[in-house]
Structures are given as structure tokens and as C-alpha cells.
Amino acid sequence: MADFVWPGEQLIAAAREGDPEATAALVSGSHPHVRRFARTLCASPQDAEDAAQEALIILYRKIGMLRASGALASWMFRIVRNECLRRTRLTLRSQGPVPDAVVPSFEEEVFQRLEAARVADAIAALPADQRRVLIMRDIQGHSGRMTADALGLSPAAMKSRLHRARAAVRQALAEPAAPGREDGGHG
Structure with missing residues (x-):
């Protein structure tokens, strides 16, 4: 497996300040990590690719909202996780009713999201x-x-x-x- 390093603090800071070249380099440098997150979290390879692309679009559009440069990985992980969950819900809805044993209850889903947020x-x-x-x-x-x-x-x-x-x-x-x-x- 290739070794990828997250973009450095200076690049992240420049992107947060609106430097277009830094933003492009940040998105490009984050791509391998975002894809890896998506592949481990999403239900299908297609969902993983779509979730990774959506996460990179969010990164591009909202990098200025990132509070701390060191939080990039956890922020991207949350974005990918949420996008994978959203895509899974859409897939389940499109397939019609599913037995209760397969789908977590609303309470279980909320609890899992709260726990994931606490870990993050x-x-x-x-x-x-x-x-x-x-x-x-x-x-x-x-x-x-x-x-x-x-x-x-x-x-x-x-x-x-x-x-x-x-x-x-x-x-x-x-x-x-x-x-x-x-x-x-x-x-």
C-alpha cells in the first residue's frame, strides 16, 4: 500500500485563507485519505467513490470553516461517515420495507451517531x-x-x-x- 501523508499545516492555513492554488493542492493531497475512509465506511464501492467525491467538494467549498489545521483528518472522517450513512439510508429506502432485525431502530441510529461524534x-x-x-x-x-x-x-x-x-x-x-x-x- 502506498504511503500518503496528509497535507501540511502551512498548506491548510493558506487554503483556509482562500489561496486557490493551496486549496487545489489540499483537495488533491487529501484525496487518497478520503477514498480510504470511504472504502472502509460505505456499503458499496460506488457509494464509496460518490461519498469521497462529495467530501472533497465539501472540503473545497468549506475549508474556510475549519477551525484548526490539525482537525482536518477528523473533519474529513465525519464528512465521509455522514455521506456514507446518507447513501445507505437512500439505498434502503429505495429497496422498500426491510425487516426490523436488519435496520437499526431510530434510537440505535441516534445513539451510534452521538457516540461517533463523542469519539471525534x-x-x-x-x-x-x-x-x-x-x-x-x-x-x-x-x-x-x-x-x-x-x-x-x-x-x-x-x-x-x-x-x-x-x-x-x-x-x-x-x-x-x-x-x-x-x-x-x-x-
């Missing part, structure tokens, strides 16, 4: 160095050595940051969800 919030709240390690290892699936090399860390430092990141996410998820937080507050 917990990852976004991590310090940038821990967030990068966690995303590369646990979301993108890179090896420990490749993650350490890409971030300029020793394997021990990478493992330490990953351990702290995972512990912080576990702790955040162990706390009760804040009441009234249904959308995660992200754009």
Missing part, C-alpha cells in the same frame, strides 16, 4: 502531537515505524504519545455525555 470530539480535543499519532496509527492504520518516521519521532516517543492519546480518549468517553450535545458542534 475526544480526538479533536487531543493536543496536536498526540492527535497526529493517534490518527496515523488507529485511523489510517500506519505501522508504528512509519508513524514515528513520518512525525520525526523515535519509536519510544511515538508509543508514549499514542498511549497518552488513547488514554485521554478512553477517559473522555468514560465521562457522561454532555446534555444537549446532539450534533457535536462541528462544521
Whole structure:
């Protein structure tokens, strides 16, 4: 598998400020990751391609809304996830009634969305160095050595940051969800 690196902070910052060349480079550089997310989340290869394209269009149109450069991966993951869910719902509706055992109840679906939003919030709240390690290892699936090399860390430092990141996410998820937080507050 080819190794892809997310676009850097300077490119993201330039795109957020409206630089058209930086925006084009950001969309192009994000494409391999977005496709990988979509392939793992969508029900069919066609839905994955469509969801990836839709996510890249949203990135192009709304990059100025991204609050922190380090949050690009989690933001794109949420966009792809939501697009895959939307496409799955459309497919299920077009196929007519499906037995209740196959389709999660409305409550289950809402709970799953809230939990996914809590995970995304917990990852976004991590310090940038821990967030990068966690995303590369646990979301993108890179090896420990490749993650350490890409971030300029020793394997021990990478493992330490990953351990702290995972512990912080576990702790955040162990706390009760804040009441009234249904959308995660992200754009």
C-alpha cells in the first residue's frame, strides 16, 4: 500500500485563507485519505467513490470553516461517515420495507451517531502531537515505524504519545455525555 501523508499545516492555513492554488493542492493531497475512509465506511464501492467525491467538494467549498489545521483528518472522517450513512439510508429506502432485525431502530441510529461524534470530539480535543499519532496509527492504520518516521519521532516517543492519546480518549468517553450535545458542534 502506498504511503500518503496528509497535507501540511502551512498548506491548510493558506487554503483556509482562500489561496486557490493551496486549496487545489489540499483537495488533491487529501484525496487518497478520503477514498480510504470511504472504502472502509460505505456499503458499496460506488457509494464509496460518490461519498469521497462529495467530501472533497465539501472540503473545497468549506475549508474556510475549519477551525484548526490539525482537525482536518477528523473533519474529513465525519464528512465521509455522514455521506456514507446518507447513501445507505437512500439505498434502503429505495429497496422498500426491510425487516426490523436488519435496520437499526431510530434510537440505535441516534445513539451510534452521538457516540461517533463523542469519539471525534475526544480526538479533536487531543493536543496536536498526540492527535497526529493517534490518527496515523488507529485511523489510517500506519505501522508504528512509519508513524514515528513520518512525525520525526523515535519509536519510544511515538508509543508514549499514542498511549497518552488513547488514554485521554478512553477517559473522555468514560465521562457522561454532555446534555444537549446532539450534533457535536462541528462544521
